[in-house]
Each structure stands twice: as C-alpha cells, then as structure tokens.
Amino acid sequence: MAASPEGVREIWPREITSETDTREQLRLEAAHRRRRGYDDLFIVDLDAHHFETESWNDLVEFIEDPILRHTALSYKRRPDSRLPPVLLHTNGGQFSQSAAGRIPHSSLSPGEAVDDPTVHRDVVPLRRSMDAMGIARMVIFPNALLQLGTHPDPNVEVNLAFAYMRLLTERILPGDPRLKTMAFLPFCDPTACERMVQTYADHPDVIGFMITSVRKHPVHHNAYMRLYGMLQEIGKPLAFHAGIDTQSGMMLQLDRFVSMHAVSFALSNMIHMTNWVMHGMGERFPRLNLVWIEAGLAYLPFLMQRLDNEYLMRQSEAPLLKRLPSSYIRDMYHCAQPMERTNMKLLEATFEAIDGENKVLFSSDWPHWDFDAPSVIMDLPFLSEQGKRNILGETARRLFRL
Numbered sequence: 001m002a003a004s005p006e007g008v009r010e011i012w013p014r015e016i017t018s019e020t021d022t023r024e025q026l027r028l029e030a031a032h033r034r035r036r037g038y039d040d041l042f043i044v045d046l047d048a049h050h051f052e053t054e055s056w057n058d059l060v061e062f063i064e065d066p067i068l069r070h071t072a073l074s075y076k077r078r079p080d081s082r083l084p085p086v087l088l089h090t091n092g093g094q095f096s097q098s099a100a101g102r103i104p105h106s107s108l109s110p111g112e113a114v115d116d117p118t119v120h121r122d123v124v125p126l127r128r129s130m131d132a133m134g135i136a137r138m139v140i141f142p143n144a145l146l147q148l149g150t151h152p153d154p155n156v157e158v159n160l161a162f163a164y165m166r167l168l169t170e171r172i173l174p175g176d177p178r179l180k181t182m183a184f185l186p187f188c189d190p191t192a193c194e195r196m197v198q199t200y201a202d203h204p205d206v207i208g209f210m211i212t213s214v215r216k217h218p219v220h221h222n223a224y225m226r227l228y229g230m231l232q233e234i235g236k237p238l239a240f241h242a243g244i245d246t247q248s249g250m251m252l253q254l255d256r257f258v259s260m261h262a263v264s265f266a267l268s269n270m271i272h273m274t275n276w277v278m279h280g281m282g283e284r285f286p287r288l289n290l291v292w293i294e295a296g297l298a299y300l301p302f303l304m305q306r307l308d309n310e311y312l313m314r315q316s317e318a319p320l321l322k323r324l325p326s327s328y329i330r331d332m333y334h335c336a337q338p339m340e341r342t343n344m345k346l347l348e349a350t351f352e353a354i355d356g357e358n359k360v361l362f363s364s365d366w367p368h369w370d371f372d373a374p375s376v377i378m379d380l381p382f383l384s385e386q387g388k389r390n391i392l393g394e395t396a397r398r399l400f401r402l
Contacts, residue, residue: 021112022125022367026132029373033134036378041389042136043374044396046335047241047293047363048129050140050172051107052164055122056085058171062163065155087160088144089151107367123175129366130178133373136393137402139180140168141210141293146243149215154188161186165200173205180400182208182239187215190223194230201234207400208236208291213268214243220279228281232288237333237399239291242269269295270303273329277307280320282328289399291333294365298340301353304329330355333399335363336391337372348382357387361396 016025033039052059060072068087075086107125108114114124130138142164148157161184173179183200185193200206209231211219231238242265245251251267254260269292276282276290304326311318311325321328334354341347351360365371377383377391396402 022108023112023128023132025367026129026373029375030132030134032373032375036375038374038378039134041134041374042393042397043134044362044393044400044402045130045133045135045138045364045366046291046361046396047337048126048138048140048366049107049143049368050122050126050168052142052167053085053088053144054107055120055167058120059160059163059167060085060087062166062170063159064162065159068156068159085144087156089147089156119175120171122172123179125367126179127176129364130176133364133366135178135364135374137178137180137396139182139207140172141181141241142184145184146212146241147214149187149212149217149243150245150247151188154186157188158186158192161192161196162199165196169200169203169205180205180207180402182206182210182237185209185211185227187211187217187224190227193224193227197227197230197234201230201236206236207402208239210239210241210293211272212243213240213272213295214245214264216248218275219272220275220281225284228285228288232285235287237289237291239293240269240272241293242266242295266295266299269293270299273303273332274307277325277328278311278318278321280318282331283320283322289333291335291361291399293335293363294337295335296338296340297334297336297350297354297356297360298346300329300334301350304353326353330359333359333361333395335361336377337363337365338370339372339376341376344381347380351382357383357390358395360391361399362392 057076060069060076063069063072072085072087107122112125114121116124126138126140129135145160145164148160151157165183168181173181183196183206185196187193197209200209228238244260244264245268246254246260246264251260251264254263273292307325307329311321315321318325330353334356339347351357354360362374362377364373374392377388380388383391
C-alpha cells in the first residue's frame with residue numbers, strides 16, 4: 001500500500017512481524033477508534049510494558065549497592081548485544097515468544113526512529129501507543145524484571161527494584177503526564193518493601209504497589225502484615241502481576257511455550273489469591289484493594305466455585321472467613337487481558353460471576369504479542385454502555401483517584 005502522509009502505511013495483520021513499526025501495528029486500532037467514535041472516553045490502560053533492558057545502561061547507574069553497581073557498570077550492555085543484561089535472572093526453557101521473529105514482542109522494531117530528543121528515548125514508543133489507542137493514562141511495568149522473584153540473591157532483587165523505580169520516576173514518567181506506574185515491591189525482603197512504600201507513598205505518578213507473582217514467598221506470612229497495614233493506611237491498591245515460570249515443580253513437564261503461557265500466568269496468580277482468601281486477609285485488611293494483572297479472566301469462576309465447595313466441607317481450616325471465598329474474590333479487581341473470547345457465553349457468565357461491569361479493568365499488555373486494544377471491550381455484546389465506560393476507565397479513575 002502507498003505510504004501515508006506520516007510515513008506509516010496501513011497493513012494487514014498477517015504482515016506484522018518483529019520488524020514492523022509499532023505505529024503500523026496500531027494503525028488499524030486507531031482507525032477503528034475514530035470510526036466507532038469513542039474519542040471522548042476516558043481510557044486507562046492498567047498494564048503496559050516498558051522494556052527496561054533497552055535502557056539497561058541508564059538503570060544500573062541507580063543501583064545503590066556499590067559492589068553490584070560496579071559489577072553492572074563493568075558489563076555495560078553494548079547497543080547491539082542480544083545477551084541478557086548482567087544481574088538478571090531470566091527463565092530458561094520454552095521462552096520463544098517472538099516465534100522465530102514472526103511475532104513482535106518489544107517496544108520498538110529495530111528500524112523504528114526515535115525523533116524527540118527532549119524526552120528519554122523510552123517515552124517515545126509509549127507516547128505513540130497512547131496516542132493510537134486513545135489512552136488517557138497508561139500504567140507501565142518492567143518486562144524482564146518481572147522474573148526477579150526467582151533470583152537466588154535477594155540483594156539483587158532489592159537493588160534492581162529500587163534502581164528501576166528511580167529510572168522510572170526520574171527519567172521516564174516525567175516525559176509524559178499520562179504515564180503512571182505501580183511500584184515494584186522486592187517481596188523477598190519485607191523491610192525493603194516497607195521502605196519502597198515509604199519512599200513512593202506520596203509520589204503523584206505512583207498510583208499503587210505491585211508484587212510479581214512468580215515467586216515462592218507466601219503472601220500470608222506474618223512478616224508482611226506491617227506492609228499490608230501501611231498500604232491500607234495510605235489508600236493505594238496492591239497488585240499481583242502474573243508471569244511465566246519454567247523452573248518449578250510440575251511446570252517442568254510443559255515443553256511448549258503456548259502450554260506454559262496458558263497455564264503459568266493463571267496459576268501464579270491463583271496461588272496467591274487462594275492464600276490471600278483462605279487465610280482471611282480480606283478480613284484483616286478490608287480496606288486494601290487488590291488488583292490481579294495479566295492472568296485473564298477464565299480461571300476466576302473455576303477458583304471461586306472450587307474454593308466455595310472445599311470451604312463448605314472444611315470451614316475449620318479457614319476460621320477467619322465470614323463469607324464464602326467467592327465473595328472475597330468478587331470484591332477484588334481484575335485486569336481483562338488476555339481476554340479469553342472463544343466462547344462468548346462462558347465469558348458473559350464470567351463477567352456476571354465477578355461483577356465485571358464494576359470490577360474488571362481494561363489492560364492492553366502492549367507491546368506484547370497477545371495485547372488487547374480498547375476495541376476488545378467495546379465489541380463485547382453483553383456489556384451495557386455504562387459497563388464499557390466503567391471497564392475502559394471510569395472504575396480505574398475511582399479506584400486510583402485519577
């Protein structure tokens with residue numbers, strides 16, 4: 001097709017590869033938004049990703065521990081390097097999300113220009129995606145750092161968490177007032193988590209706090225009670241961001257990326273949600289709002305019904321509960337992505353079970369290969385118009401006081 005005045009051509013989805021300009025990937029969504037006439041909607045994207053490894057040389061300068069900082073600076077990443085940056089602990093196994101280059105899975109294609117020297121380089125692709133999708137606020141999370149919960153050295157997780165937050169709040173978020181984040185909690189160290197909350201409790205661009213779900217630290221341990229009390233007192237939500245885990249237990253039997261992706265993201269959140277509910281955390285911290293990110297929605301009716309069934313047979317094992325487990329899950333907030341849409345009747349029943357028009361939050365997961373644009377919500381036939389507005393942004397506006 002002929003090039004547009006902006007130099008970006010419209011393409012068919014089948015043409016998209018990892019070399020495709022991100023503006024081309026989103027061009028059809030931008031056209032759809034204009035055609036449907038929902039430019040006036042307040043849209044909040046509760047889960048987009050900043051590829052921190054592309055700015056690794058900037059990040060390591062903020063590492064507090066002088067020995068770790070020296071180590072990282074000694075191995076500064078070359079611009080052309082495809083090796084993972086030093087200190088990271090990434091999953092092995094079936095992790096080929098790009099499918100041999102056929103599927104894009106990064107913030108910028110190799111040839112995409114960054115043309116605004118007044119802001120940090122990483123702001124430019126985020127701004128382009130917000131403009132294309134009509135996003136009023138975009139909450140960004142790291143990418144590779146989401147695996148820090150499995151790092152064998154707790155000191156590395158703590159230092160990289162604080163370094164990343166300084167990179168975000170000092171160089172990335174100031175580049176566009178629409179950008180927000182939920183601060184990374186180094187959950188391996190409860191005291192460090194409390195320091196993170198104290199540091200960013202009043203920061204205007206930090207709208208909540210986030211735990212990466214791929215880890216082996218039980219959320220109901222007594223060491224975290226002070227942390228939850230602090231979060232409840234400041235009134236900012238706590239999120240659990242799901243992830244992929246190729247290194248533990250039965251997951252080692254999954255030998256395809258598609259299998260791992262289908263199971264691991266849901267399972268990592270299910271474990272923490274189960275412990276939170278059955279140990280009565282909803283009764284101990286009733287004013288602490290929880291948000292569950294990037295696990296989809298299909299697992300929720302299963303878990304609600306399963307826990308209710310078990311609880312009614314063994315209530316003595318969950319003595320703090322005053323309601324059915326499903327009732328506590330219904331109180332929580334759930335990000336929609338990746339929205340499972342192969343069976344609309346099941347999806348509609350899921351929305352009914354979790355009070356979806358009031359408790360589901362739009363999230364794109366941009367720029368990952370399975371991202372959902374706002375049109376995914378707009379096209380759901382069983383939602384009311386107000387329900388669509390709530391999911392796309394109005395619920396988030398109230399929850400995060402935007």
